[in-house]
Amino acid sequence: MNAQIRHPYEGLLHKYTNAMKGWQYRWFILSPETGELHYFLSESEKNQRPRCSIYLAGAVIAPSDEDSNTFTVNSAT
Template sequence: MNRSARQESRQPHSLAATERGVGAGTTDSGAGSGPSHYKTTRSKRHLEGVLKKYTNLLQSWQSRYFVLDPEVGQLQYYLNELSKSQRPPRGSLPLLGAMVVSSDEFPYMFTVQSTTGDSYKLRGFVSGFV
């Protein structure tokens, strides 16, 4: 990957723009002859799964179970999938206005930066290749 491609891949991405479905619309051709109205084709999906979360220098990267809940606008995490029924979650990050910034520091690494000033440094991983 050349330098300009790496710099471009590290550009922050707004989660608010993604949530609004910017650029992902279909026309709704109503019964009248008025202008077409756009509505989003993306449904608000509840996503969850394991990511590596950077904790600190001593413990480094730890596997945690994350839940992306668009209804409450939060990224929540738990120690593991079995503990996701516990309330409150081990941690949560509000996503309204948050930015996602990719990184070349580690494979599949990105940071979610909330408008509260809190952030999570995360990595996806391929099973067997941690």
């Protein structure tokens, strides 16, 4: 059997927060099996319920005009 295991990608990203009106580091996990992007306040919270989950199927991901390292994710739902 040649089953391929697809591990999630995870790490720190800057996320713009409306509450703080600025950029904050957040821990993100991208699951290739489900197509979901989850974020947490910190890596230590990654085994808890995520603050937010986005299904990336149908989402529009585009570079931002802000700088060369910024992108936006707009979910379909």
